[in-house]
Amino acid sequence: MTINICIPSYKRCGKVTTFDSLPPSYNKNIFLYVRREEYDDYLKAYSTLCAVVPLDNVFNIGMTRQAIINHQYPNKILMIDDDVSIHEHYIDTLGWLRPQKTVIDENQFYTLLTTIEELMLKGAAHGGLRPSVYSLNSMKGHKSYRPSQLPFLVNAYTFTNTWYDLSVIPKELFIFDKWVMFEDLAMWAQLVSRGYDSAKLGTFLTTSVFDGNHGGCWDTRTIHTINEQATSLHEMFPTYIYFKDAKGTLPTICNSSQQRLVPTPKKLNIKKHRTKMQSMYKYYTPLIDPNRG
Numbered sequence: 001m002t003i004n005i006c007i008p009s010y011k012r013c014g015k016v017t018t019f020d021s022l023p024p025s026y027n028k029n030i031f032l033y034v035r036r037e038e039y040d041d042y043l044k045a046y047s048t049l050c051a052v053v054p055l056d057n058v059f060n061i062g063m064t065r066q067a068i069i070n071h072q073y074p075n076k077i078l079m080i081d082d083d084v085s086i087h088e089h090y091i092d093t094l095g096w097l098r099p100q101k102t103v104i105d106e107n108q109f110y111t112l113l114t115t116i117e118e119l120m121l122k123g124a125a126h127g128g129l130r131p132s133v134y135s136l137n138s139m140k141g142h143k144s145y146r147p148s149q150l151p152f153l154v155n156a157y158t159f160t161n162t163w164y165d166l167s168v169i170p171k172e173l174f175i176f177d178k179w180v181m182f183e184d185l186a187m188w189a190q191l192v193s194r195g196y197d198s199a200k201l202g203t204f205l206t207t208s209v210f211d212g213n214h215g216g217c218w219d220t221r222t223i224h225t226i227n228e229q230a231t232s233l234h235e236m237f238p239t240y241i242y243f244k245d246a247k248g249t250l251p252t253i254c255n256s257s258q259q260r261l262v263p264t265p266k267k268l269n270i271k272k273h274r275t276k277m278q279s280m281y282k283y284y285t286p287l288i289d290p291n292r293g
Helices: 024-029 036-046 059-074 106-121 183-194 223-236 276-283
Strands: 005-006 030-035 051-055 075-078 083-092 097-099 126-131 150-152 162-165 198-208 241-246 260-265
Touching: 005 036, 005 059, 005 106, 005 223, 024 030, 030 059, 036 051, 036 162, 036 241, 059 183, 075 106, 075 276, 083 106, 106 162, 106 183, 126 183, 126 241, 183 198, 183 223, 223 241, 223 260
Parallel strands: 005 030, 005 075, 030 051, 126 198
Antiparallel strands: 075 162, 083 097, 083 198, 126 162, 150 198, 241 260
16 A cells, blocks of 8 residues: 655745655655745755645645645545654653654555555544644643543544545535635544544654745735634534634734634544544554653
């Protein structure tokens, strides 16, 4: 089984950190997707590391992701952001999943691919690598707090850095291009609502550079767009997504002190939504502290 690595990039030529986590031995299966007007610069910078693919008539990240799906269908893919690093996990003394300080090496990379392949075969048609920021749970002091030491979570929101088994999921279910932002959340709700189970992988974590307004999707993020897209998400997927108020916003999203709406995935009913993949838990035991930092 081959999983193609697909990296969408915009205005980050020379700053793509993701290649630091990808071994040269896999270059023929790595694809960097860029807008046509930036193609020459990206080709000069990265042609020895991957195939650079120019895209026409894409104006936001949703359209870019849809174009990747169309280009790769019906392959198996892992779509990774251009500003991340990938780390194997360790568990700290408080029970939190944490990323190791160094990025994955070649052997760890192939272990990651094998893990994704196993999850696909057991029913996870889509899923994602857990962002390391999720390890820092603000509910730590709450009486119901339990540190997550499972190697993966079923049908939990997977954020970006996601895989898709395009040999299983019909192309017409992909709606990335309907969204200017929150397109990853929309696709999670779309596929889970149609019965395609997902897995959030905890054994490999991603860390983002959070580069502010230096490229990426920053130029499409305004308070108006955020609130409009959040409301639309809730209206389309009321069973799966609600939105809550938040005062202001992060400078990395947009420079504004206005109130914004935050679309939030709902905690799904276990009996209803853990279907085929419920049996997958028997293949794994909770992670133990390997004393690696």
